[in-house]
Amino acid sequence: MTNIRHQAFSLPLLLPVALLCIAIALPLLPTPEYWINLLNYIGLYSLVAIGLVLLTGVGGMTSFGQAAFVGLGAYATAYLSTRHGVSPWLGLLAGLAITVISAYLIGLITMRMSGHYLPLATIAWGISLYFIFGNAEMLNKYDGLSGIPAISLFGISLASPRAIYFLIWGAVLLAILCLRNLLASRPGRAIRALKGGSMMAEAMGVDTRRMKVTIFVISAMLASISGWLYAHFQRTVNPSPFGLGYGIEYLFMAVVGGVGHLWGAVLGAGLLTLLKDGLQSVLPRLLGSSGNFEIIVFGALMIFLLQYAQEGIWPHLRRLFPDKANPAPPPRADAIARSPKPRAGERILDVQRARKQFGGLVAVNDVSFGVDAGEIVGLIGPNGAGKSTTFNLVTGLLPLTSGSIAYRGQDISRFASRDIVRLGIGRTFQHVQLLPGMSVLENVALGAHLRGDYRPQGGVLASVLRLNRREEAKLLHEAACQLERVGLKEWMFAEAGSLALGQQRILEIARALCSDPALLLLDEPAAGLRYQEKQALATLLRQLRDDGMSILIVEHDMDFVMNLTDKLVVMEFGTKIAEGTPETIQQHPAVLEAYLGGIE
Numbered sequence: 001m002t003n004i005r006h007q008a009f010s011l012p013l014l015l016p017v018a019l020l021c022i023a024i025a026l027p028l029l030p031t032p033e034y035w036i037n038l039l040n041y042i043g044l045y046s047l048v049a050i051g052l053v054l055l056t057g058v059g060g061m062t063s064f065g066q067a068a069f070v071g072l073g074a075y076a077t078a079y080l081s082t083r084h085g086v087s088p089w090l091g092l093l094a095g096l097a098i099t100v101i102s103a104y105l106i107g108l109i110t111m112r113m114s115g116h117y118l119p120l121a122t123i124a125w126g127i128s129l130y131f132i133f134g135n136a137e138m139l140n141k142y143d144g145l146s147g148i149p150a151i152s153l154f155g156i157s158l159a160s161p162r163a164i165y166f167l168i169w170g171a172v173l174l175a176i177l178c179l180r181n182l183l184a185s186r187p188g189r190a191i192r193a194l195k196g197g198s199m200m201a202e203a204m205g206v207d208t209r210r211m212k213v214t215i216f217v218i219s220a221m222l223a224s225i226s227g228w229l230y231a232h233f234q235r236t237v238n239p240s241p242f243g244l245g246y247g248i249e250y251l252f253m254a255v256v257g258g259v260g261h262l263w264g265a266v267l268g269a270g271l272l273t274l275l276k277d278g279l280q281s282v283l284p285r286l287l288g289s290s291g292n293f294e295i296i297v298f299g300a301l302m303i304f305l306l307q308y309a310q311e312g313i314w315p316h317l318r319r320l321f322p323d324k325a326n327p328a329p330p331p332r333a334d335a336i337a338r339s340p341k342p343r344a345g346e347r348i349l350d351v352q353r354a355r356k357q358f359g360g361l362v363a364v365n366d367v368s369f370g371v372d373a374g375e376i377v378g379l380i381g382p383n384g385a386g387k388s389t390t391f392n393l394v395t396g397l398l399p400l401t402s403g404s405i406a407y408r409g410q411d412i413s414r415f416a417s418r419d420i421v422r423l424g425i426g427r428t429f430q431h432v433q434l435l436p437g438m439s440v441l442e443n444v445a446l447g448a449h450l451r452g453d454y455r456p457q458g459g460v461l462a463s464v465l466r467l468n469r470r471e472e473a474k475l476l477h478e479a480a481c482q483l484e485r486v487g488l489k490e491w492m493f494a495e496a497g498s499l500a501l502g503q504q505r506i507l508e509i510a511r512a513l514c515s516d517p518a519l520l521l522l523d524e525p526a527a528g529l530r531y532q533e534k535q536a537l538a539t540l541l542r543q544l545r546d547d548g549m550s551i552l553i554v555e556h557d558m559d560f561v562m563n564l565t566d567k568l569v570v571m572e573f574g575t576k577i578a579e580g581t582p583e584t585i586q587q588h589p590a591v592l593e594a595y596l597g598g599i600e
């Protein structure tokens, strides 16, 4: 996904202004009522599809159940306004409250699921809510509720399609604006990190479960608002538009338009609505019998798109208007407070009899070692020796079977990885884990997720309302400083995925540095690098050590570790077999035995 914040700004200004003028003029001109109605439907569908962009395209979670939330918003206001004479505006609040509570509860249960379980769960709740609407006596079963009053705004009745048009499209534009603000912020980067897998996001300090539930609730709220507008536009509701079929169509719209792009949702909603409308009138005439033949065309279109344009149509359209803007580096901002660093020589990491068993396999067998402040320690050993597992124990990605790990005297054995990064342990990954479509700067800023006033100034609501500007400036400034520190400043605005592997590994180090660590854990940072890149990496790591950083490094390249480290810990079959300076390790009989089978 490309950087959403820069996308719309970079379109030639004339085009969006012209489109906006046409959009405002359409209902004021003698445009046929039929077209206004169609545009209203496109706006209503767009709202739901925009929520799906956030949930599915950005967050990576597929939902077929959004139509049920549209139903919640529609039925809440329909019931309250027809049965109790409540104002539509209170109906909106009630619908949103019911939606937030139910989405939160459903999200708590389902958002921990992955793979095909999550889409299946969304189908299950979509179907159940549909049957609740259709069987509830108080909602008049499948006949539904009618006689819903029109919304009035500042004393003006929005009874006509032309009048409610402005409210519907105002809501669409507001939703896009709010989500664009959100995605270009600290929580937005965390949301975008969800797609890269929970492990990396958690290691950056992101509470992934909470983030998933948050975007699930936001997308449900957008669906609910769409339902509210639908009820007061149609003035009658029944369960049919809130069933699974519509849930699938909303997903279709987002995917066809471009599921990673907010404007793609509007494009997809427009294209599919117009196509459906056209096909519904043409196909029965062509085929000589009535029926939902458009579904067949939709199916074929979907297969074609999934084969040839997986990103949807919007990115292709965007390419017609190349981004000529040259973004300026983030302005200078106040530095974010740093945590006090340990004195040189202080024991910073203390691993005592750490043990990890996977069933009968002892991957780490009562291993003990330590890292002192300001030293580079290498953890080496043949393949399968247990190095990465030890790393994952220290960073909280795996729980210890027994033993203990202390960081600066504090027992962190039971800490979650996001709490460990908060304390001051940053890490990189054996297989680079970046967000390839996001800029280098934003990737690095993700590392500062827990820095500064991350609540409330950097929270979701503050970001949506753009009250986070000072915090955001600080974070981006910090990220720019770390990029300068590692020598990647000139690549700041490049897409992370376009960098060479060596640069990507350095980017990961800059991201880890952004978390203000006192201890850096680097998992095979030289793997796949060319000679010069390795030299540059070694220079950088020495420079970091000179700045007082402690480093624990897993590496297979013996030349690299022997010339870089102050101390080595050698593992074989999960057990520590030696510990000492590189010189002593090179002579150590057990190490020679492990690596060379005893040949001197």
Ligand SMILES: Nc1ncnc2c1ncn2[C@@H]1O[C@H](COP(=O)(O)OP(=O)(O)OP(=O)(O)O)[C@@H](O)[C@H]1O
Residues within 6 Å of the ligand: 358, 361, 363, 381, 382, 383, 384, 385, 386, 387, 388, 389, 390
């Ligand atoms: N999640 C897991 N479940 C079961 N076994 C595992 C798991 N993770 C690692 N192992 C096993 O634990 C042992 C140690 O693996 P680990 O990845 O820590 O070794 P390593 O020294 O990092 O190897 P390499 O240098 O190849 O990365 C191996 O036998 C591996 O198969």
